[in-house]
Amino acid sequence: RMAPLLAPSLLAADFGNLQSELERLADSAADWLHFDVMDGRFVPNISFGLPVLQAVQRHAQQPIDVHLMIEEPQHYLSAFRDAGAANITVHYEACTHLHRVIQQIKQLGCRAGVALNPHTPIWVLEDVAADLDLVLIMSVNPGFGGQSFIPNTLRKVAALKELLVDSGSAALIEIDGGVTMDNAAALVEAGADALVAGSFVFNSPDPVATLATMRRELET
Ligand code: DX5
Ligand code: ZN
Numbered sequence: 001r002m003a004p005l006l007a008p009s010l011l012a013a014d015f016g017n018l019q020s021e022l023e024r025l026a027d028s029a030a031d032w033l034h035f036d037v038m039d040g041r042f043v044p045n046i047s048f049g050l051p052v053l054q055a056v057q058r059h060a061q062q063p064i065d066v067h068l069m070i071e072e073p074q075h076y077l078s079a080f081r082d083a084g085a086a087n088i089t090v091h092y093e094a095c096t097h098l099h100r101v102i103q104q105i106k107q108l109g110c111r112a113g114v115a116l117n118p119h120t121p122i123w124v125l126e127d128v129a130a131d132l133d134l135v136l137i138m139s140v141n142p143g144f145g146g147q148s149f150i151p152n153t154l155r156k157v158a159a160l161k162e163l164l165v166d167s168g169s170a171a172l173i174e175i176d177g178g179v180t181m182d183n184a185a186a187l188v189e190a191g192a193d194a195l196v197a198g199s200f201v202f203n204s205p206d207p208v209a210t211l212a213t214m215r216r217e218l219e220t
Pocket of ligand 2 (some may be wrong): 009036
């Protein structure tokens, strides 16, 4: 088993000190920086958007993993690429023409991801799986950090793993929401390749040490 990629979610960082937050993450076990964009329409909360991403990009040492929890993401893809996104993940539930959106993200030179809400079955991705670089399984209802992990996610990850293998897809499986050391090993066992963690990392006394512990304990 390979150690999963670790993607701390900046939603839980100190926004008044983003530069120093990013500088201390620079030498940490973080592989990606997860950036949660919320529009107050697709999800019942508003977070941050393009100008903040530009600022993050100036100080980030890791690729930025942008999670768009917004309606009509097709209008903003090139703007997010220009602002620094390496990965762009859109929600299945927000895209009527998902196939086209995936191609657009790839044409921009970004990794293309699709996120599924907890109620959305994995089989909706069957016909686009081979085109995807990333599938993000929401393990909480999107909109807020600090919620608790939905246990059914484990079964879902295992089923997705099978679907990806059957489709000949090389897409990575990313898990987002309520990830802690209580569920991380089981997620990796089920097939997760990347773990997002917000409150577990940033609400800990030493986020860099917490990331190091996750890396160490998930390596076998
Ligand atoms: C939730 C966001 C998550 C969030 C995770 O809508 O997509 O990325 O930041 O936070 P935790 O790890 O606290 O559940
Ligand atoms: Zn997220």
